[in-house]
Amino acid sequence: MNDKWVCIHGHFYQPPRENPWLEAIEPQPSAHPYRDWNERITAECYRPNAAARVVDNSNHIIKIVDNYQRMSFNVGPTLMSWMEDHAPDVHAALIEADRQSIERFGGHGSAMAQAYNHMIMPLASPRDRQTQVRWGIADFTARYGRKPEGMWLPECAANTASLEALAAEGISFTVLAPRQAKAWRPPNGQWRNTSVDPGRAYKCYLPSGRTIDLFFYDGGVSQAVAFERLLSDGHQIISRMIGRNPAEGGEPTLCHIATDGETYGHHHRYGDMALAWALAQVEDGWHGTRLTNYAEFRARIPATWEVQLVEDSSWSCVHGIERWREDCGCNSGGKPGWNQRWRRPLRDAFDWLREQCSGALEGVGRVLFHDPWVARDAYVDVLLERSVAARDRFLATHASHQLDANERVRALSLMEMARHAMLMYTSCGWFFDELSGIETVQCMQYALRAAELLEDVGGHEVEAALIDRMSAAQSNMAEEGDGRRVWAQRVRPARVDPAKVGAHVAVLTLVEDEATKPFREYGYVVDFIDRMERRSGRSRIVAGTVCVRSRLTEAVTQLCFAGLHLGEQHITGGVRPPPSPPEWATIVDELSAAFQTADVFAAQRAIDRHFPGTELSLSALLPGSRERVLSAVLGDAIASAESSLEESFDANAPLIRWLVAHELPVPDVLYATV
Known part of the structure; x- marks a missing residue:
């Protein structure tokens, strides 16, 4: 038997970046030359690792390999969801890599599941912990076609309650940092408080009577790969990994590292090639090594040694889990003199909102569902298949009675509220340095969406109280002020209501000939109920009624619009709730008559009179469509x-x-x- 078993784990993850109202990522100029950061990192890392080049000393390509098939990996569920729509080739490569690894590694796939949206599990409520694990398992099973054996904990943040949550759902193992081992011992031996030996799996006995196996990666080599220059030479990676002493007792030694998967190509250019070379060396049996993954290793060499966990510990904060709630000193290091005292009031505000949402789920939810918490756990099936059929199946199973249309909207709004109340805890919101940073603002946008839905179903205002709590969070930049100002300047402007969607569609009808078809973009479906159009040369006037339907909550809003396009960027108009049918018919006739007399000023005055206080222009376009429409207009x-x-x-x-x-x-x- 080979005495050196090698496993390289990549934690592939990006925070969810979608606008909470659009369910789509808006253009991110900082990702130039790509549209957004997901696209950029896919091009630099995720796609290259599915077809990595192995070269010789003359830099000639020897072969092209799929790194995923030879390594251990996990990919965040929200990232996998994005890939399915925007990088289907990479999504398919990951699924195939797991299938191939099952054959390669004795029936054990290399893919691990992940807690759903990268929430810091020790800081989560017990119910959120449970749902995060169940959603992660459900997402994994739906994509890979098998149950996961292992699950990655976000930031490796762990406590006994988190391990219990994994074990309760049948998860067999997870991977942690070496400093998270409090003490360890051989069978029938004495507890040792020295640095843990990473060369084996350890069994952790839990208060419930369950157990879970823990792997502790090689911290020194992982650090060198991620943050030093070890990745510049694939040969040196393996040399460092296998250079440690063999495990006690003559057992085969597990030589393993774990880093962010983005290390291999995004953080380090050509890192995918270094990884491919390293994996190829081991695959060829270099120095008696062989490739494995965690699931195969624990099946072949079962854990007999025990370990105790350092409570509330993680891989990226030397203070445990304080990076996600306190000004502990952990930050990116790029801004000397800054502080992160904003972390605590941000978390306190979110915790308050979570309790408000939980109260609504418990109260209103008990009227609409047999058990709202069971329904929330099952709602992941709707996330995996955004369709009317999926919503019908979900409600048929979990609704307490046959829901009418309004009750159906309330039930689905409750589930979306609960989803956003978890998304707002995505770890990146606290990881970096500044309250007004893009990651923190993203979490605040999720909080606003949760609050908005809570107000819809609960019937009382909560946003003002939330903002009051947020005002205790102070930015490091004078121009950003506090949480109240950040909310006003960066969070609320992202909100998209049905009127904005209606305005967007109205502009499209003025500049695109195909825009009369039903609009199905972002999180909405927009159907035309009626429409009037008149043209004269380069000018066009359009008026109509649309039905804006949320594809998530099924909430329906009817709107009327009118717009005048005089060529190029010259657009004006408005959107409003519909008047009575006779009044609307009169308005349409007036607009049509004014335009047909070639008196555009009369048409403009009529629009201003019937659509007071609203303004239609190219700026009404939602961000993802602006470039396309501007190209057509100009x-x-x-x-x-x-x-x-x-x-x-x-x-x-x-x-x-x-x-x-x-x-x-x-x-x-x-x-x-x-």
């Missing part, structure tokens, strides 16, 4: 400018060539035509 202007430049170049080409030939400067005005 098409004629761009074509005209290009034609003028071509004519100017043709007229001045001989002069430009003469200047270049004689090494004389070309004037900027002429250079612009080249």
Whole structure:
């Protein structure tokens, strides 16, 4: 038997970045040249690791391999959901990699599950812990077609309650940092408080009588791979991993590391190639090594040694789990003099909101569901299949009675409220340095959505009280102020209500000929009930009634709109609740008559009169559509400018060539035509 078993684990994860109202990621300029950070990291890391190059000393490609098939990995459920829609090739590669690893590693797949949205489990409520584990298992099972053996804890943050939550759902093992082992001992031996030997699996006995196996990765080598330059040489990775002493008792030694998966290509360019080389060496049996994964290793060499856990510990905070609730000193290190005292009031505000949401789920939920907490656990099935059929199955099973349309909206709104009340705890919201940072603002947006839905189903206002609590959180930047200002400047502007969706569709009808089809984007379906359109040259007037339906809660809003497009960026109009049918018919006739007389000012005055206080313009477009629509709107202007430049170049080409030939400067005005 090989005495050195090698396992390299990658924790592949990105925080959910979707706008909570749109269920879509808005463009993120900081990710340039890509549309958003998910796309960028996919291009730099996730996709390359599915087809990594192994090269020789002359940098010639020897072969192309799938790293996922040879390593241990977990991918966050929210990231997998994004990949399924936006990077289906990578999603498929991950599923296939797990299938191949089952054959490679004695019937044990390399993929591990993950607690659903990267919530710090020791800080979660008991019910949230349970749901996070159950959602993580359900998501994993639906994608990989098997039950997970292991589950990754976000930030490796653990306490006994978290391990109990895993074991209660049939999870056999997890992976932790070496400093999370309090004490360990061999069979029938004495407890040792020295640094844990990472070369084996350990059994942890829990108060419930259950057990769970724990692996403690090699901290030194993992650190060198993630933050030093060890990844520049795939050969050195394996040399360092197997250079440690063999395990006591003559057992095969598990040589294993765990890092963020983004290490291999995103954090370190060409890291996927170094990983491929390292895995290839072991696969060839270099120095008596063999590849394995955690599930296979524990099946082949069962845990007999015991371990005790350091309570409330993690892999990324030397103070335990304080990084996610206190100003403990852990930060990115990029801003000397800054503090993170905002972490505590942020968490306190969210904890208060969570209790308000739990109260509504317990109160209103008991009227609509047999058991609202059982329903919440099962709601993951709706997240995995966003369809009317999935919602029908869910409500048929869990609703306490046959729900009418309004009750159905309330029931689904409760579930969405509960979902966002967990998403707001995504760990990245506290990990970094600044209250107004993109990750923290994202969590605050989830909190606003949860509060909004709570107000819808609970009938009382909670946002103001939440903001009051948030005001105790102070930014490090004077211009950002406190949590109240960040909320006003960065959180509330992201909110999208049905009126904004209606305005978006109204603008589309003015500039796109295909926009009369039912609109199915983001989290909404918009159908036209009636529509009037008149054209004259480059000008167009449109008026109509639309039905805006949430694809998540099924809430329905009817709106009327009118818009006038005079060409290019010149758009005006408005959106309003519908008047009575006779009044609306009169308004439409008035708008049509004014436009047909070629009196655009009369049409404008009519729109202003019937849609007071609203304004329609290109800025009403939702962010994901702006580039496409602007390209269409400005098409004629761009074509005209290009034609003028071509004519100017043709007229001045001989002069430009003469200047270049004689090494004389070309004037900027002429250079612009080249």
